[in-house]
Amino acid sequence: MNVHSRRPDRSPEAIEKRRKAAEQARAANIRQGYVHYPALEEATAR
Structure with a gap:
């Protein structure tokens, strides 16, 4: 992944x-x- 690119690499x-x-x-x-923290889990699920 190019660190200078604005968009993340979308390749599979x-x-x-x-x-x-x-x-x-x-x-x-x-x-x-670690204890379950719903907001963090939701953020990493995306």
Whole structure:
């Protein structure tokens, strides 16, 4: 992904990469004792 671009990369590979990164971050948070926070979950679900 080009960091100087205004629009995010919409290619299927880039979308999958971002989704995987969000899932890994969520798993790390859960391992560290994260408690469900609805507003944060809604923001990361988009």
